[in-house]
Amino acid sequence: MKRLPVPALVLTIVSAAPALVAAQPPLRIGLDTQATEWIVSLEGGGQICDRSGKPLMKLAPDEKLRIWWDSRGLSDPTAEYRIQVGKPHTAAEAATLMKRLKELGEAPDRLKIPDADTWRVVTGHFREAREAEPVLQKLQDLGFEELWVATEPRPNQPHKGRALYAVTDRYERRALPLEGVWLKPTGDLTALQGKGRYRGKVEIFPNAQGRLTVVNTLDLETYLRGVVPKEMGAWEFPNLEALKAQAVAARTYAVANRGKRAADGFDMGDTVADQVYGGRDGEQSLTDRAVQETEGLFATYGGKPIQALFMANCGGHTTDVSQVFGGEAPYLRAVPCYPAKPLTLPYSSGQPTTSEIQQPWLSWELLRLASVAIPASWLSGERLAKPASQGDLAEPVRLLQQRLGVEAQPLAREGNLYLGLARAFGFQRLVEGQERPQDAAYFLPAALPEDRLLATFLTRRGIVPASAWAASEPVPLRQALQVLGRLWQELEAFAPGEGSLLADRQVRRKRGGPEPLALASSLLLAEEGPDGSLRLVPNAEIQVGDRLKWIPGEGGPAQVLVRRLDPDGAAWDRYNPTAHWRVEYTEADLLDTVRKRIKVPGIRELKADYNDQGRVQDLTLVDTQGRPHRVHGMHIRGLLGLKDNVFRWLTVGQGASRRWIFYGRGWGHGLGMCQTGAYGMALEGASFQQILQHYYPGMNLQRVD
Structure with a gap:
């Protein structure tokens, strides 16, 4: 190990x-600031109090109360548009930039970035984004780079409304204090309809935007x-x-x-x-x-x-x-x-396995048959390419009939092999009255086979390929076994067991706990590639966290173990659907996405500067008039509507028919703890x-x- x-x-x-x-x-957590009404209930009933705790009215268990802010018409805007100038700055850099902007007739401000010791410099106050365009153009012409039209909170006084009301289940309306209310349940929980249940103290009060703020205070x-x-x-x-x-x-x-x-x-x-x-x-x-x-x-x-x-x-x-917020934090x-060296566990096959590297003939049907009905030695390209005979298949058919508890029908020694396999399990009883000669003419060659309705059923169900009926060569054993496996699947549907390998050799199924996986001594071991292809292997060093699939024997340990090669590789953060991703835009769609952040007539090209780990640090969008628009850090993924800054792209087509195909990995700003990576580290101990x-x-x- x-x-x-x-x-x-x-x-x-x-x-x-x-x-x-x-x-x-205690912490005060804002649950919402945008709604103008809430329907609430209190566990065990309780009281509606003013924010100092003075009781105003009682609420019975399971009684619902509507709290409504009458703002007398439209409320004030909650935000305004401002132009951000440059990437995040230190305090000294921000002061220098603000001085320069003031000399140009602007009235800039600096806004601290909460998660770093850096500042954003913004200028202008605009009700709509388009109103910022003249100033944006002015600053571009003066050589300023990385200009960004951003929405910022708009300071304001509370909008004077008619009142804050409580409306009961009986449609009785009670005036509440304009300062808001404290919801005090007899039990532990306050329920906000459409939001959830909360422990601790819940308050609802009007805010500066003419809406209601909901705050949950708790330890x-x-x-x-x-x-x-x-x-x-x-x-x-x-x-x-x-x-x-x-x-x-x-x-x-x-x-x-x-x-x-x-x-x-x-x-x-x-x-x-x-x-x-x-x-x-x-x-x-x-x-x-x-x-x-x-x-x-x-x-x-x-x-x-x-x-x-x-x-x-x-x-x-x-x-x-x-590289994201600016500033330094060790x-x-x-x-x-x-991992410098992944934690792997050795597994070996107890069966003789083929030495062939390419095994395109291997399938789940063959692996399943090898767990019960055929010798593992049959799973070689040379053996499976030989013509199949009724003598080869008689014993596998008998074993499956016994397993399924169906009436034993010996495999016919003469006639079409596919039809003989189907009759051995009674499928000929299904076709009369359902299959039609017209359908047989649609699916099958004119002269073949002798039982056209049964052949039509087998073709319709995907058990026998339509092309197989016209083949002039003898049926290879591989094809005959595939058909036998599909017939078995029709009568006893099968999906392999599946779970992730843990460090103690247990497995964890999806949304399940750890469980042991018993393996047969004569185990067949295989690998499944990202494309779904299968390959028998004599042994494998399986990385902890890899997904395993297995085929159990009849009431016993697994006879076949398949290790899935993770398409997302060996990283600790491979357990997330966004470990790798692909996003495709038409030219029009990408332009619409970009215009949500910056105003450009069109896109000529994108240029990116990468760090050593493949993360885009700076992106330059050159518009159709040749003007560069530079974007830094977190703004990059926002500009392009991508999940992360770790990406590359291809373009296909020209002009309005151009498509942009982005391939990337990760989800987030890339700073601090990788949550999926933390899970991967923990799996490895x-x-x-x-x-x-x-x-x-x-x-x-x-x-x-």
Whole structure:
């Protein structure tokens, strides 16, 4: 067994430093800011109170209440358009740029990037994106690069509405305080229709945009119970160590970003813009355990909680924060998502296997027959190419008849072999009254075969190829066995067992727990390529995490084991559907996508600058007038509507008929912990401490009791 070469890790859990206080204050999570009404109910009933806790009205168990903000017509816009100038800057660079813009008659501002010590410089205030075009053109003409029309929150005063109302099931309307309400259940949960159930305190109050803000206030550890399964659920990543790494990262991110959205009346939202939070309905038992077993642990650097960024899938390698948000963070450095030496487990065949490298004749029907009815020695190209005879097939037919419990019909010694196999299992009883001579004329040659209706049935079901009826050469054994296997499938449908290999030689089926896999001593071992082709092998070093398929014997251990070569390769992050992806655009569709971000007359070409790991750092779009539009970091994937910046592309066709085909890998910004990679590391035996140390180099674990 090859063991995972994980660097030695000395884990030191230190006491709380001043940056981390022992008693973490509750978190205020924004659940929504856009609706103007909510239908609520309280577990066990309860009371609707003002935000100071003074009771206003009672709510019975299972009673629903509509809370409605009457904003007296249209509400104010929630956002405005501004022009971002350049990539993220340090404070000094931002000051220099702002000075230059002021000299040009602009009124710039700088906006801090929450997850880095860098700033965005923006200018202008526009109600519509098109209103920004004259200023955009002016700045382009003056040589400014990487200009971006961005939407920004628009500061405003609360829109004066008629009132906040509660409407009961009996359509009684009660006025509520304009400051909003606190929903206090007798039990633990507050339910928001269409949203979910929530522990802790839930408040609803009007906001500056003439809508309703919903805030859930609760303690940090309870919050994590609703975050970890939404960010890295136990169904998709059923490994405790990986989930514990996610719990520490989520806990650290929450503390480091407390107050990030204070202007909106809460600390963080419940979406991917911060951390996805699902409340009580998101909780799972395994993620609850991960939160509990890491309670009070934070990832720190220099005694302070780190910006514990993470993404779904890093595309084989993470990147440096300087290439995404700008600035520096020693623990947000580029690291590989490949093991130095994968953990593999040896498996050997107990059967004599062919030495042929190319085995295009091998199929699941033949493998299944080899598990029960034919000798493994028949599975060679030379043997299968020989003509089949009724004598060859008599014993396999008898064994299958016995297995299926059908009336024993000996295989006819004369006549068409395909028809003889079908009659041996009684299929001739199905055709009278169903198959028609006209259909036989449609499918079959005029002169063949003798039982045209049965042949039509076999052709219709895909058991015998239509072309086989006109073949003049003797039926090869391979083709005869394929037909026998398909007849078996008709009477006893089969799908192979399937699961991922674990380090202790157990397997995990999809959405299932670990289970042992018993293997026969005379095992047939095969590999399945990404294209579905099969090949017998004498032995294999199977990487932990690879998908296995198996064919069990009759009530016993598996007789056939097939290792699937993962199309996404050997990376730790290969367990995500976005490990590799392909996106195709027509010229018009790509132009529409680009125009959501920048205004261009058309696209002449794209040019990309890559880092050493194949991630696009800078992209230049040259428009049809020859003007370059430069985009950096996270804006690149947003501009092209792609999942990640790890991509290359081909173009096919010319002009308006041109198509853009992007091939890429990964999903996210590429910074910090790769969630899928954490799962891959855990499968190979890494602890949650080792996972965190790998993706956040130099971090320490610090406990706050």
